[in-house]
Every structure is written in structure tokens, then in C-alpha cells.
Amino acid sequence: MQKLLLLGAEAIAQGAIDGGMSGIYAYPGTPSTEITEYVQHYRLAQERKIHSQWSTNEKTAMEAGLGMSYAGKRAMVCMKHVGLNVAADAFINSAITGSNGGLLVTVADDPSMHSSQNEQDSRYYGKFAQIPILEPSSQQEAYDMAYLGFQLSEKFKVPILIRITTRLAHSRAGVERKPLLDQNSISLPGNPTQFVLLPSIARVQYKGLLNSFIGFIEDSEHSDFNHYYDGEDKSLGILACGLAYNYLMENFPDDQFKHPLLKIGQYPMPRTKVERLMSECKEVLVLEDGYPIIEEVLKGYLAKEHVHGRLDGTLPRDGELNPNIIAKALKLHSEDEVVTIDEEIKKIVKNRPPAMCVGCGHIDAYNALNEALIDYGHGRVFSDIGCYTLGALPPYNAINSCVDMGASITMAKGAADAGLIPAVAVIGDSTFTHSGITGLIDAVNEGSPITVMISDNFTTGMTGGQDSAALGKIEDICKGVGVDPDHIIVFTPVKKNHKVMVEVMKKELAYPGVSVIIPRRQCIQTTRNVALNERIRELNLR
Amino acid sequence: MKTDIILAGVGGQGILSIAATIGMAAINNNLHLKQAEIHGMSQRGGAVQSHFRVSSKPIASDLIPKGVCDIILSIEPMESLRYVDYLHSDGWIITNSTPFVNIADYPDLDVIIAKIKERKNTIIIDADSIAKDLGSAKSSNIVILGAASSHIDIPFEAFEEAIKQIFLRKGEAVVEANINALRAGRDFANKK
Numbered sequence: 169m170q171k172l173l174l175l176g177a178e179a180i181a182q183g184a185i186d187g188g189m190s191g192i193y194a195y196p197g198t199p200s201t202e203i204t205e206y207v208q209h210y211r212l213a214q215e216r217k218i219h220s221q222w223s224t225n226e227k228t229a230m231e232a233g234l235g236m237s238y239a240g241k242r243a244m245v246c247m248k249h250v251g252l253n254v255a256a257d258a259f260i261n262s263a264i265t266g267s268n269g270g271l272l273v274t275v276a277d278d279p280s281m282h283s284s285q286n287e288q289d290s291r292y293y294g295k296f297a298q299i300p301i302l303e304p305s306s307q308q309e310a311y312d313m314a315y316l317g318f319q320l321s322e323k324f325k326v327p328i329l330i331r332i333t334t335r336l337a338h339s340r341a342g343v344e345r346k347p348l349l350d351q352n353s354i355s356l357p358g359n360p361t362q363f364v365l366l367p368s369i370a371r372v373q374y375k376g377l378l379n380s381f382i383g384f385i386e387d388s389e390h391s392d393f394n395h396y397y398d399g400e401d402k403s404l405g406i407l408a409c410g411l412a413y414n415y416l417m418e419n420f421p422d423d424q425f426k427h428p429l430l431k432i433g434q435y436p437m438p439r440t441k442v443e444r445l446m447s448e449c450k451e452v453l454v455l456e457d458g459y460p461i462i463e464e465v466l467k468g469y470l471a472k473e474h475v476h477g478r479l480d481g482t483l484p485r486d487g488e489l490n491p492n493i494i495a496k497a498l499k500l501h502s503e504d505e506v507v508t509i510d511e512e513i514k515k516i517v518k519n520r521p522p523a524m525c526v527g528c529g530h531i532d533a534y535n536a537l538n539e540a541l542i543d544y545g546h547g548r549v550f551s552d553i554g555c556y557t558l559g560a561l562p563p564y565n566a567i568n569s570c571v572d573m574g575a576s577i578t579m580a581k582g583a584a585d586a587g588l589i590p591a592v593a594v595i596g597d598s599t600f601t602h603s604g605i606t607g608l609i610d611a612v613n614e615g616s617p618i619t620v621m622i623s624d625n626f627t628t629g630m631t632g633g634q635d636s637a638a639l640g641k642i643e644d645i646c647k648g649v650g651v652d653p654d655h656i657i658v659f660t661p662v663k664k665n666h667k668v669m670v671e672v673m674k675k676e677l678a679y680p681g682v683s684v685i686i687p688r689r690q691c692i693q694t695t696r697n698v699a700l701n702e703r704i705r706e707l708n709l710r
Numbered sequence: 711m712k713t714d715i716i717l718a719g720v721g722g723q724g725i726l727s728i729a730a731t732i733g734m735a736a737i738n739n740n741l742h743l744k745q746a747e748i749h750g751m752s753q754r755g756g757a758v759q760s761h762f763r764v765s766s767k768p769i770a771s772d773l774i775p776k777g778v779c780d781i782i783l784s785i786e787p788m789e790s791l792r793y794v795d796y797l798h799s800d801g802w803i804i805t806n807s808t809p810f811v812n813i814a815d816y817p818d819l820d821v822i823i824a825k826i827k828e829r830k831n832t833i834i835i836d837a838d839s840i841a842k843d844l845g846s847a848k849s850s851n852i853v854i855l856g857a858a859s860s861h862i863d864i865p866f867e868a869f870e871e872a873i874k875q876i877f878l879r880k881g882e883a884v885v886e887a888n889i890n891a892l893r894a895g896r897d898f899a900n901k902k
Contacts, residue, residue: 173737282748339746339761339772340733411772418771491775510794516825517792518815520720522756 171342176332179307179343180246180274181206183314188349190241190269191219193229195602196631197248198283199337200276204246205634216351222628224637225573225602226251230258230273237271237327238363240355242318249277249288254573254603256293262327263297264365264373268357270318271327278334279458280488283630285553285570287486289458294329294435298377300384301329301435302393303410307341309393309433315346320387324380333457335488336411385436393433396441401426405449407442408432409462411489412455418491419500437462446473453477453497457489523558529689530556532661533623533669534566536687537592540673548588552576552604554596555629555691567594574603580618581611590677593620597638598628605645608682612650617680619673623661625691626704633694640707646684655679661687711741711863712765714774716793719785720810721758724851727876728783729760731855734872735864736764746772755812757789764862783858785837785851786810787822794829802831804858804899806850808838833857833899840894849891856895866896 174182181203184192194204207213207220219236223229226247233245245255252259252275259273275293278284294301302317304310313330321328361369388394399405405428408416413431430445432438445452446466454463454477463477476482482497483489495501524531534556541548551557551567552575559566569579576593584591595604600622611618622642628634638645646656657672659665669687676683688709694700704710715732717725729745736743747760761774776795781802784790790805797803803826809819826832835857841850852873859869870889877885 171737173733173743335746335772338748339744340729341744341769341772342737342742414770414772418775421770490773491771495775513791513794513825516817516821517788518813518817520755520757520789520813522721523812525755 171344173340174307174311174343175202175338175340176304176307176310176336177202177276177338178206179310180314180330180332181210182343182345183311184244184272184318185210185213185216185218186346186348187315187318188242188270188351189218189244189318190351191233191236192244192246193219193223193233193236194246195223195226195229195251196628196634197226197251197276198631199278199334200246200248200251200274201631201634202337203244203274222635222637226255227258230255230262233271233273234258234262234265234267237267237269238357240269241352242270244272244274244314246274247276248284249275249290250284250286250572251275252290252293259293259327260297261365263299263377264370265363266325266373266377267321267327268325268355268362269352270321272314272317272321272330273327274314274330274332276332276334276337277458280334282334285572287458289461290329290331291435291458291461294331295461297329298381299326299329300324300387301331303331303433303435304336305410305413305431305433307336307339307343310336311343311345313393313433324383324387326377326380331410333411333488335457381436385439388434388436388438389440391434391438394438394441395431396444397425397429397431399425399427399429402428402449403451405429405445405452406455407445407452407462407466408455409457411457412494415489415491415494416455419495419498432462442466450474451476453482455483455489455494521561523561524555525692527692528555529625529661529687529691530559530623531564532663532666532689533621533687534559534564536661536666536669536673537594537621538564538566539670540677541592544590544677548583548590549592549594550576550579550583552593552595552599553630554599556594556596556623559594572603573599574607577604577607577611577618577620580620581607581614581616584616584618589617589680591618592677593618595620595622596629597622597624597626597642598636600642601636601638601645605649608646608651609649611682615681619676619679619683619685621685621687624686624688625694626700626709627691627694629691629693633691633697639703640709642686651682651684655681655683656686657684658686658688661689712767713763713781713862714779715762715764715781715783715858715862716774716779716796717760717762717783718789718793719758719851720789720812721755723785723810724848725758725760725785728851728855729762730876731852731869731872732762732764732862732864734875735868738871739864739868741766741864742769744769744772757792759789759793764864781858781861783854785854787819787826787834788817791822791825797829800830802833802858802861803829804833804854804861805835806837806854807834808836808850835895835898837895840898841891844887844890844894846887846891849888852888852891853895853898856892856897857899859892859896860899
């Protein structure tokens with residue numbers, strides 16, 4: 169069979185489809201978005217009636233996935249790393265309920281923060297929840313892990329975390345498929361109270377989870393994803409997790425590698441293999457494309473073991489690994505061999521940061537907001553996660569915060585509570601339904617003097633124009649949670665409306681209660697999206 | 711064979727179409743490949759790059775190490791310089807000569823071109839004009855791929871076949887325009 173050329177993210181999707189998945193639940197987030205999009209656009213997935221519609225946020229996705237698992241079917245939940253913070257309540261508790269149908273939680277981390285606000289390592293969450301983790305080193309492993317992950321989940325009756333990173337998610341390679349498996353039919357959990365986490369039941373369930381841990385380690389010992397390669401030079405042993413294995417091997421073409429090597433793709437760690445590496449080798453270097461989790465464990469709190477990695481400066485403490493970093497750590501090249509950067513070129517080549525598109529509605533909204541705020545002075549605009557976060561950059565310099573999904577409204581409220589009046593929140597339509605509504609209720613309940621600008625472009629723009637759960641609902645939501653309809657103002661952010669927008673904004677900034685301003689214009693990247701245009705017409709939004 | 715390529719440009723210039731074309735050609739020739747690209751934040755008018763590795767043997771890293779890259783294939787001249795430390799001394803810079811100016815401090819184009827020409831092996835091609843003369847301004851990215859094609863160890867016909875497969879759903883006319891662009895790029899490089 170010819171190999172498929174797939175992104176790591178797509179390989180996960182293909183593996184899950186072939187492995188008998190009945191539904192995928194997700195909120196878009198780089199670098200995880202392509203997993204769900206692949207299922208949405210894949211004809212076989214449509215024929216098999218695999219659920220793939222976007223969820224409103226990661227928590228609703230996680231809970232829906234758990235519901236499908238309850239009903240006996242195989243489900244995958246996907247998100248970027250910070251999305252797991254949003255879904256954490258459901259995720260951690262899903263380890264206590266356990267699964268019925270296979271349940272896979274695929275989380276895409278972003279070491280080096282290519283498009284994220286931190287580089288948290290989701291393996292900590294897996295460890296926290298005390299469930300098995302799979303971490304692929306290649307697109308083929310990504311496929312295999314999604315495919316086999318459902319069976320692992322059903323074997324132990326727990327959800328399985330699949331941890332990938334940006335580099336794997338967004339890198340393409342050939343992938344070989346396995347036979348297409350049937351989906352599960354509906355079957356309720358054998359134990360009718362399995363999913364009822366009343367304290368008395370939860371205590372029993374939790375003991376069950378703790379007792380399963382021996383089985384998890386046993387499975388890791390025999391897993392094809394964990395490999396011990398012996399080597400004659402035992403002065404140094406290497407433990408390489410996930411993608412780090414590739415970066416190591418890149419430096420040793422044609423099997424020149426002479427050290428013992430433990431390649432890890434399944435956690436908890438295979439105990440006897442780790443013991444062997446630690447006892448046979450004088451020193452051990454741990455390569456992890458993320459936080460030094462394993463390194464810290466092996467080194468011990470008192471650092472008595474001869475373990476090297478990110479904690480002792482052998483590798484950089486933060487950021488993504490690459491072949492050069494590992495070559496440096498192993499001192500493979502002499503100083504004069506190291507590539508030097510031409511200083512002249514550094515001077516010539518200028519930064520070209522991402523920017524809002526020419527003609528974007530956010531730009532017109534920011535231009536008006538900046539002018540309306542002149543008399544109040546700087547430092548009072550709390551923003552959120554989306555394209556409009558780029559308003560922090562020149563020439564706009566329009567916002568003063570970007571923390572997490574929904575934080576704009578609540579931070580503005582807190583600042584107003586402190587006396588910073590008026591305080592302004594800037595949030596997009598999709599982020600508003602993701603996590604903004606609850607904060608707006610807080611503000612309404614206290615009559616906080618904040619102005620909330622919901623910049624509505626009918627889509628989840630930053631991640632490439634996915635559906636927005638807010639489409640056609642924003643005014644109704646605001647009215648429904650108690651915003652005074654006289655202070656819900658909609659306008660079209662275009663140059664010719666600039667003066668009107670400034671006037672309206674000034675008036676609402678002066679109002680000592682909750683105002684919602686909705687600049688509304690379609691994202692210019694979606695103008696050729698036929699289905700979206702149809703919906704916009706139906707809802708009479710233009 | 712083994713060719714490491716860095717594709718460079720600005721978000722929206724079409725480096726992913728080039729990557730898809732080489733990828734299809736490589737797969738059709740039963741070659742191994744890995745292609746790492748940047749999505750999301752970097753798409754919005756920012757610098758974008760893709761590491762493209764094709765080999766007759768399995769490839770370890772998705773990222774090309776510094777100092778081993780064979781070709782920088784760039785749709786924008788300044789962007790071609792951004793990744794020069796990845797190139798080995800005999801490596802090629804194959805770049806469009808037309809700048810994409812969306813930043814206030816864009817450097818003097820003559821300084822950029824002069825710096826590129828300091829390299830041993832370069833092809834600087836006015837792909838925008840060539841594509842426009844062919845009546846398909848959008849195909850300038852494929853013109854540059856054509857100029858690079860003889861330095862990638864894949865038969866030229868395989869690139870043509872890949873273009874047919876990739877652009878088929880956009881219609882015969884688009885396929886033909888891109889094949890013409892590919893050939894025009896190759897002819898330019900051969901005449902040099």
C-alpha cells in the first residue's frame with residue numbers, strides 16, 4: 169500500500185479513524201487544530217458518521233468525549249497545551265471515573281512558544297492524573313499510538329494522554345495505515361456507579377486507579393514504543409523521550425552510535441529498563457523536548473545521581489530541542505567547526521513579525537478605540553487570545569494584557585474594582601463564547617464600570633477560520649446575562665465609520681456600568697468560505 | 711541521494727504549495743521525506759519557513775541541522791538570507807528577486823542582492839515578471855521551484871506529474887499555468 173503523506177496531527181486523526189473512533193471533540197488551537205480538521209474533511213469519516221463538529225471550549229470537548237466513552241464508544245479529545253488547563257477539571261476527574269469506550273486525550277505542546285503564551289509540558293498533567301502517556305517520535309508512531317491507544321484505554325479502563333509537540337504536529341512524512349477497525353456499539357459501563365464520583369464511590373474508584381499503576385508500568389516494560397538499545401561505551405547512557413530521539417540520531421548517521429540508549433514513547437517509565445540504564449552507565453544524559461520531568465526524577469532531589477540535561481546546563485533550560493543543541497551537549501564538534509553567524513547578515517535581515525491582515529476589521533476597531541481613549545491615558549485595555557492580540561504591536565500599541573482565554577473581561581473587572589475606571593476589555597467572538605460569558609456575568613452582577621469590545625469577525629480567525637460558536641448569538645447572550653440593551657452597540661468597523669465609532673466608544677466609556685460594543689465585520693480570510701457566507705446570510709448578519 | 715531544502719518566504723506567498731509539489735514528487739519516487747512547517751501565528755504576513763528533507767534513506771530529524779542544508783529556496787530575497795547559517799559552503803541560494811515590503815525598516819534591495827551574491831552558488835530570478843509574462847502572476851512560487859529543480863535529485867517529469875496531481879481540482883488551466891511556470895523557471899536556470 170502506498171504511504172500517505174501526513175502531518176503528525178493528521179497522522180493522529182488517521183490513526184484514530186482507522187482505530188475505530190466514533191467521535192472527536194476539540195476547540196481549535198495551534199498546533200492541534202489540524203487533527204480535528206482532518207476528520208472533518210475526510211470522506212471516510214463522514215461515511216462512518218464520526219462526530220467532528222467543534223466544541224465551544226476544551227472543557228465542553230473533554231466532557232463530551234467522556235460522555236461518548238461512557239456510552240461505550242471510542243472518542244478522542246484534542247487541544248493545545250493551554251487548552252488542557254481549561255479542561256483540567258474534567259480531565260483529572262476522568263482518570264477517577266475511568267473510561268468505558270476507549271478515550272484518548274491528545275494534547276499538542278508548543279516548546280519555544282511558536283504561537284502560545286507558555287511552553288508547559290502536558291506530561292505533568294498525565295502524571296498528575298496518574299494515567300498512561302504516549303509520546304510519538306515520528307508521524308508513523310503518532311498514527312500507531314492513536315490506533316492502538318483506544319485498545320490500551322479499554323484494557324485498563326482509563327483515558328490515555330497522547331502528547332505531541334508543534335514540531336511533530338506540523339511536520340509531514342510518509343505513514344503506513346493499519347486495517348480499518350469497526351466502531352464499538354453502544355454499551356453501558358458494567359459498573360453502574362463507575363461515573364458517579366460521590367465521595368464514597370470516588371474513594372473506591374481512586375484506589376482502583378492507584379492499583380492499576382503497577383499494570384501501567386508492566387505495559388510500558390513490554391511496549392513497542394519503549395526500546396533499550398545496548399551500546400559498548402558505557403561511560404554515558406542516553407534516555408531520549410519522543411522527538412528528542414530523532415535529534416540525537418541525526419548526529420549519528422549509519423549506526424555510529426556507541427552508547428546505551430533508552431528510547432521512551434510510553435509512560436509511566438519502564439522501570440527495569442530505566443534501572444538497567446542507570447546501573448550500567450557511569451553517567452546518563454536525559455533528552456526531553458519539554459520540561460525536565462524525567463531528568464528531575466532520575467537525578468533525585470539531592471542530585472546525587474550523575475544525570476545531565478536541562479537542570480545542570482548541559483542542555484538549555486527552556487525552548488525546543490534540535491540536532492545542533494544535542495551535538496553541542498555531546499561535544500561532537502570542535503569549536504572551529506561550529507557554524508558562526510555572519511554578523512553583517514544579522515544586520516541586514518530585519519524582523520518580520522506577524523501582523524493583522526491588510527483590511528482587517530480589528531484594525532479599524534483599534535484605531536477608533538485608541539482615539540476614544542486619548543483623554544483617559546494609556547494602560548487600561550485588557551485583551552485576550554486571538555488575532556487582535558497583535559494589537560499589542562506597533563503601530564497600534566492598543567492593548568495592555570493577554571493572559572488566557574477570557575481573561576480580558578475579568579481582568580478589566582478586577583482593575584475597575586481597584587479604581588481603574590473606565591477599564592476596557594477586547595475579546596473576539598469565538599473567545600467570548602469559549603470563556604468570556606461567565607466573566608461578563610460577574611461584571612453585570614456588580615454593575616462594573618467596564619466597556620467590553622467584542623470584535624466579531626464570525627470565525628475563529630487565528631487558527632485558520634474555524635466555526636465560531638458565537639455566530640449570530642452575541643447580542644442575545646449579552647442581553648440574556650443582563651447587559652442593558654441600551655448599552656449593547658453594534659457597528660461596522662470600516663474607515664468611513666471612524667468618527668461615529670469614536671463617538672459611540674467615548675459615550676460608552678463614560679457610562680458607569682457594563683457596556684458591550686460589537687464591531688462586526690467578516691474576517692477577510694473567510695470571504696470565500698461558501699458555507700459561512702450562507703450562514704451569515706441566513707442569520708442576516710450583514 | 712539526500713537533499714535538504716529550506717523553503718523561505720512571507721506568509722501567503724505559497725511556500726506550502728512548493729512543499730506539497732516536492733513532497734508529491736518524492737513520494738511518487740518512493741523516497742523518504744520529512745517536511746516541517748510553521749502554522750498559526752506566523753501566517754499573518756510574518757516570516758515563514760519550512761524544512762524539507764528528502765532522501766533515499768530514512769531521515770532522523772524533522773529539522774535540518776545548521777551547516778548541512780543544500781538549498782535555500784526563497785520566494786523573497788531578504789528571507790533567503792535569514793537562514794544562511796543552515797547552508798553548507800557549497801549550498802545554493804535560489805531566490806526570487808522581487809521584495810515583499812510589509813515592514814517599515816525593509817533594507818536596501820541592492821545590499822541584499824550583493825550579500826546573496828557573495829555566496830558561491832546562487833540563482834536570483836525575477837519570478838514575478840516571468841510569471842506575469844506567462845499570464846499567471848500567481849505562479850511565481852512554481853517558477854522558483856522550476857529554477858531549483860535541477861538541484862534536487864528527482865526527475866523533472868516527476869515535478870510535472872506532481873503539479874498535475876496537486877492542482878487538478880483547480881482545473882486544467884491552473885495545471886497548465888503551473889507546468890509552464892515550472893518549465894520557465896528551469897529554462898532560466900539552465901541559461902545561466
